Amino acid sequence: MTAGPRGGCRPLEALSPVREPAPSGDAQSSRDTYEHLITAHLDGLYSTARRLTRHAASAEDLVQETMLKAWRSFHTFQPGTNVRAWLYRILMNTYFDAQRKQSREPEVVAADDVGDLYLYGKARDGIALSESGNPERLVLEHIMDTEVREGLEALPPSFLAAVLLVDVDGFAYKEAADVLGIPVGTVMSRLYRGRHALRRRLVEYVRRRRLIRQEAHLSPAPQAQERPAGGCGAAGGPAPDGEALRKTGQELPRTTGGAGA
Amino acid sequence: MNCQECLDQMWQYIDGELDVASTDELQRHLTQCRECFSHAEFERRLKEMVRRACGAEQAPAHLRERLTKILSMF
Numbered sequence: 544m545t546a547g548p549r550g551g552c553r554p555l556e557a558l559s560p561v562r563e564p565a566p567s568g569d570a571q572s573s574r575d576t577y578e579h580l581i582t583a584h585l586d587g588l589y590s591t592a593r594r595l596t597r598h599a600a601s602a603e604d605l606v607q608e609t610m611l612k613a614w615r616s617f618h619t620f621q622p623g624t625n626v627r628a629w630l631y632r633i634l635m636n637t638y639f640d641a642q643r644k645q646s647r648e649p650e651v652v653a654a655d656d657v658g659d660l661y662l663y664g665k666a667r668d669g670i671a672l673s674e675s676g677n678p679e680r681l682v683l684e685h686i687m688d689t690e691v692r693e694g695l696e697a698l699p700p701s702f703l704a705a706v707l708l709v710d711v712d713g714f715a716y717k718e719a720a721d722v723l724g725i726p727v728g729t730v731m732s733r734l735y736r737g738r739h740a741l742r743r744r745l746v747e748y749v750r751r752r753r754l755i756r757q758e759a760h761l762s763p764a765p766q767a768q769e770r771p772a773g774g775c776g777a778a779g780g781p782a783p784d785g786e787a788l789r790k791t792g793q794e795l796p797r798t799t800g801g802a803g804a
Numbered sequence: 805m806n807c808q809e810c811l812d813q814m815w816q817y818i819d820g821e822l823d824v825a826s827t828d829e830l831q832r833h834l835t836q837c838r839e840c841f842s843h844a845e846f847e848r849r850l851k852e853m854v855r856r857a858c859g860a861e862q863a864p865a866h867l868r869e870r871l872t873k874i875l876s877m878f
Contacts, residue, residue, distance in 0.1 A: 574875060581871055589863035603867045610871050683849050688857035695858060709819060710851055711858045716821050735815060741854070 577617050581610060584630055591631070591707050595638050597696045605641075609634040631712065631722045635704060642700060685752060686745055694744040702737030709734050805833040810840045818848050 588609060592602035612633050695703060708719040709730070716734075720727045810833045816822050817830050834841045 578872065578875060581868070581875075585863045585868060585871070586861065587859075589867065590859055590861035593861055594858055599864070603864065606863065606867065607871060607874070611874065614875065683846070683853060686853065688853075691854055691857035695854065706854070707858070710854045713855075716819070731816075738815070742850070 577614060580626060580630075584627055585610075587627075587712060588630060588634055591712060592634060592638070594692065594695055594707055594711070595700070595703065605634065605638055608637050612637065625718075628714070628718050628722055631708065631714075632724070635722055636724075638704075639700070685749060687748075690745065690748045691741075694741045694748070697744060698737050698740055702733050702740060705730050705733035706737040706741065710738075805829050807833075807837060807840055810834070810837070811843070814840075814844055814847060818844065818851060 585606070589602060589606050592605040592609075593599065596602045596605055609630065613630055695706065698706065704723060705719060708714045708722055709716065714722065716727050716730050719734075720730045723730065810830055813822060813826060813830055817827060822830065834844055
C-alpha cells in the first residue's frame, strides 16, 4: 500500500499563530521577542530536527528554514498563542515538504513488520537475565542511548514524527495532532506502531549481546493467551488495533503515510 | 478491568491521556496484578529512556549565531 502525504501537514498559510495583526511600528521589539523565542525553543527544535533528518547539517538547515518561515509571519504574533506547537508545525511541514520533493517513491511498511516482537516479552524470556530477579530492568540498562537514537531514526518518518512529538518533546496527543495536521486517532496509531517498531529494533540490539536466548527468535509473537492464568504475561503494550484505537473511530493505517491522514 | 483491557490502555495511561475514572480503574488493576504493574513500569522506563536519549540535544553555537545574524538583516 502506498503512502499519501506522509506528514499530512497543512499549508503554512494555515499555521499563522494569530487571528489579527499586532500593532506595527516596533520592529526592534518584535525582533527582540523573536530572538527570545529562538533562545527558548532552538535546542528542542534542533533535537527533533536531528532525529528527523539523521544528519547534523541537514538538521541545521531544517531549523534555519523553520525559523525564517516563522519570522515571516511573526509580525502577526499575539501573546498567549501556543508558539511552541506553532514552531513545531512549521518544522514538520518543512521537513515533510522536503521529503516529498526528494523522493517520489512511496514509503511502504507492511503491517506485519511492526508489533510482532515485543521487548518486554523478550526481556522476560532472557535466559541470561532470568536469574537476576529483574530481567526487564537489566534489559533497559543494557540498551545504550546511541542504540535508542539509531532505532528511532530507522523508523518510517510518519511514525518517527509521532514518537518524537509525544515521547521526546512531550506533546499531548491533541497537540501532536495539531502539529501534524492529522486526527488524534491517527497520531495514536502512528505512535503505537512506531513504539512497537522501535522495541523490535531494540530487541535486536539486546539479542546481539546474548541477553536474549536465540530460541526466543523462533517463537511466535507473544499473545494475550500466552499469559499465565490469572496474570499478565508477555506483551509489549496495547496492540495498535486495540480497543484504544477503536474508540477513536480511526482505522489502522497500514502504511506510514496515507493512513488516516 | 482485566489484563487485556489494561494493556489496551496502558500507553494512554503512561502518556497521561486517560480520563480520571479510567486512570483510577487502571491503577486499581495495577495494584492487584504484579505482571501488569511490572509491564507498566517497564514501559514507563523505556519511554523515559527514549526521552533522555533523544531530547535535550543542544543546538550548535554557530547555528544560533547564524540565526541571529540573519535576523538582524530584516
